[in-house]
Amino acid sequence: MHASTNPLLNFSDLPLFDTITPANIAPALDVLLASAEKALETVTATDYPANWIQIASVLDVSVEQLSRAWGAVNHLHSVADSPELRAAYTEALPRVTAFYTRMGSDEQLYAKYKAIPPASLNAEQKRAHTLAVRNFVLSGAELTGAPKERFAAIQERMADVSQKFSENVLDATDQWSLLVTAEELAGVPADILEMTKANADKAGLQGHQISLKMPCYLPIMQFAHSSALREKLYRAYATRASDKTQDNTPCIQEILALRHEEAQLLGYANYAEVSLATKMAQSPTEVMTFLRDLAKRARPYAEKDMAELREFAAKQLNLKDPQAWDWTYIGEKLKEARYAFSEQEVKMYFTAPKVLAGLFKIVETLFEVSIRKDTAPVWHEGVEFFRIERAGVLVGQFYLDPGARSGKRGGAWMDDVRARWLRPDNQQLQTPVAHLVCNFAEGAGGKPPLLTHDDVITLFHECGHGLHHMLTQINERDVSGISGVEWDAVELPSQFMENFCWEWSVLRHMTAHVDTGEPLPRELFDKMLAAKNFQSGLQTLRQIEFSLFDMRLHCEGEKAQNFMQILQEVRDEVSVLQPPAWSRTPHTFSHIFAGGYAAGYYSYKWAEVLSADAYAAFEETAAPDGSPNIETGRKYRETILEAGGSRTAMESFKAFRGREPQLDALLRHQGMN
Numbered sequence: 001m002h003a004s005t006n007p008l009l010n011f012s013d014l015p016l017f018d019t020i021t022p023a024n025i026a027p028a029l030d031v032l033l034a035s036a037e038k039a040l041e042t043v044t045a046t047d048y049p050a051n052w053i054q055i056a057s058v059l060d061v062s063v064e065q066l067s068r069a070w071g072a073v074n075h076l077h078s079v080a081d082s083p084e085l086r087a088a089y090t091e092a093l094p095r096v097t098a099f100y101t102r103m104g105s106d107e108q109l110y111a112k113y114k115a116i117p118p119a120s121l122n123a124e125q126k127r128a129h130t131l132a133v134r135n136f137v138l139s140g141a142e143l144t145g146a147p148k149e150r151f152a153a154i155q156e157r158m159a160d161v162s163q164k165f166s167e168n169v170l171d172a173t174d175q176w177s178l179l180v181t182a183e184e185l186a187g188v189p190a191d192i193l194e195m196t197k198a199n200a201d202k203a204g205l206q207g208h209q210i211s212l213k214m215p216c217y218l219p220i221m222q223f224a225h226s227s228a229l230r231e232k233l234y235r236a237y238a239t240r241a242s243d244k245t246q247d248n249t250p251c252i253q254e255i256l257a258l259r260h261e262e263a264q265l266l267g268y269a270n271y272a273e274v275s276l277a278t279k280m281a282q283s284p285t286e287v288m289t290f291l292r293d294l295a296k297r298a299r300p301y302a303e304k305d306m307a308e309l310r311e312f313a314a315k316q317l318n319l320k321d322p323q324a325w326d327w328t329y330i331g332e333k334l335k336e337a338r339y340a341f342s343e344q345e346v347k348m349y350f351t352a353p354k355v356l357a358g359l360f361k362i363v364e365t366l367f368e369v370s371i372r373k374d375t376a377p378v379w380h381e382g383v384e385f386f387r388i389e390r391a392g393v394l395v396g397q398f399y400l401d402p403g404a405r406s407g408k409r410g411g412a413w414m415d416d417v418r419a420r421w422l423r424p425d426n427q428q429l430q431t432p433v434a435h436l437v438c439n440f441a442e443g444a445g446g447k448p449p450l451l452t453h454d455d456v457i458t459l460f461h462e463c464g465h466g467l468h469h470m471l472t473q474i475n476e477r478d479v480s481g482i483s484g485v486e487w488d489a490v491e492l493p494s495q496f497m498e499n500f501c502w503e504w505s506v507l508r509h510m511t512a513h514v515d516t517g518e519p520l521p522r523e524l525f526d527k528m529l530a531a532k533n534f535q536s537g538l539q540t541l542r543q544i545e546f547s548l549f550d551m552r553l554h555c556e557g558e559k560a561q562n563f564m565q566i567l568q569e570v571r572d573e574v575s576v577l578q579p580p581a582w583s584r585t586p587h588t589f590s591h592i593f594a595g596g597y598a599a600g601y602y603s604y605k606w607a608e609v610l611s612a613d614a615y616a617a618f619e620e621t622a623a624p625d626g627s628p629n630i631e632t633g634r635k636y637r638e639t640i641l642e643a644g645g646s647r648t649a650m651e652s653f654k655a656f657r658g659r660e661p662q663l664d665a666l667l668r669h670q671g672m673n
């Protein structure tokens with residue numbers, strides 16, 4: 001196929017989403033991978049100048065084309081999948097991954113970067129250069145000989161053991177089932193009864209077949225009146241992947257040992273330090289101090305939460321001595337008794353067009369831009385395209401794909417189509433483009449789509465990521481927008497936006513009942529707010545328990561082999577509710593043993609503190625009617641959003657707040673003050 005006819009090789013402006021076919025993928029990659037390989041060869045030649053712009057104008061320009069084309073394929077695979085596309089994607093994926101892995105550990109390229117004279121770099125380039133060199137070092141570029149071989153062997157082995165860990169979790173979850181009667185399931189919602197009945201039918205059995213999968217496990221723990229049934233289910237769930245057939249104990253021990261060895265090869269004391277090398281938090285001690293401070297502040301509220309549960313259980317449910325498998329049930333009943341409101345009723349007030357208009361209004365006012373509808377080639381008729389302008393000048397563009405449909409992956413996300421970049425090849429400023437993808441239900445009966453309040457929060461969240469990507473004023477691609485932002489700070493702008501969904505002055509203007517046009521009643525909003533903070537003390541301590549356990553595991557080397565002992569010590573230190581001694585939570589802790597969260601689980605709470613504290617600046621400066629202050633918006637935009645990854649997240653935060661982050665705003669937002 002000739003290059004000019006392959007839409008994946010057209011880089012004149014936006015991706016040609018309406019004409020890309022699975023048959024375009026392999027031929028486009030042939031061209032792009034060959035070009036990227038050649039560019040890598042060119043810039044790593046001995047006589048090629050060690051000059052940032054000269055390397056970028058050949059290598060980065062070529063690799064950016066590859067990543068934009070692959071980004072389009074990856075996007076279509078996520079939002080408009082078909083068997084043909086999946087096959088072409090699966091076939092192409094290893095080729096693309098192999099190139100990036102090779103480039104990321106290319107010794108000549110590393111040497112070339114190291115040879116660039118620092119004085120030749122501007123501030124943005126200096127930051128991008130520092131991050132590039134750091135990434136090389138963390139992938140073992142400084143190692144030679146036997147240590148280098150061992151480093152590679154560790155990576156390979158780690159991938160296998162993590163995979164085994166995941167498989168054990170999956171198998172242990174999937175293989176368990178229990179046949180019960182409808183009587184035993186008393187209290188459980190009708191859709192779960194239907195589902196479990198269908199499962200039994202499928203297996204040719206009478207009754208209801210229950211499982212450990214979340215959509216079955218959780219509603220039973222919440223609603224089943226039978227404590228005996230909940231106990232059976234809880235025991236099975238809490239001991240997954242810990243018996244003879246699928247015991248994750250050796251996997252956990254080996255993963256921890258491999259990580260510790262890797263850290264020492266790289267010259268670090270422990271793996272937590274390796275993990276934090278790419279994060280905003282400076283040291284394991286800083287993280288643990290943060291967690292312990294938060295635990296101390298949350299503890300009285302967690303104790304109050306527990307006391308309320310105990311009292312309610314004794315008085316209303318006649319449960320004098322609640323067990324581990326009773327708490328979820330008691331919590332649900334207490335929540336119902338206190339804050340009963342119908343999600344269905346709330347939904348009636350959030351019509352998609354009204355919510356979107358409300359969101360755009362906030363963004364336009366706060367960040368001094370205008371958002372206008374625009375056109376671009378799209379992959380589905382439900383997709384909209386917008387441009388963001390300031391004083392008539394294009395700042396960025398985005399696609400919004402709101403609806404759920406078949407062939408589209410679940411969940412919501414922001415992805416970049418291209419980044420802001422002062423292109424080294426033609427000196428043109430490339431404007432950023434983003435995808436905002438959600439999975440909202442379609443409207444029914446000629447009415448607009450109705451969003452749950454969670455949907456609204458999700459939309460604001462992804463829009464926050466999008467603004468970080470699109471409002472950046474940084475010209476260096478690797479540190480513009482979200483690129484180069486520390487991993488534990490990247491959720492600041494997204495969670496920041498969520499706050500507006502809990503702001504009465506904002507919410508009442510973006511609600512209109514689908515039939516009557518009435519705004520959300522204040523009384524309903526107050527119930528939603530109270531339910532939001534329900535048991536926040538207990539939940540906070542639970543997150544801290546996981547985070548502290550994760551951090552200690554990756555700090556304590558040999559000692560961490562006895563991981564159940566460390567978990568017990570952590571629980572003795574921070575928990576107000578001890579699970580039974582036979583429970584085996586670590587054996588299914590996939591975030592840290594099979595995901596990217598090792599010595600990073602704390603970042604959930606860390607980012608919440610950052611975003612709550614940043615939002616507090618708006619609360620402190622709001623007008624009496626609650627409307628946000630434009631000056632504060634401008635400062636936030638300039639110091640956080642526009643700066644992107646061009647400096648450390650702590651520098652950006654301090655530029656905005658004039659001080660380091662504090663815990664108070666988060667605790668207050670969650671009702672702990």
Ligand code: ZN
Nearest residue numbers: 461465491494
């Ligand atoms: Zn996010």
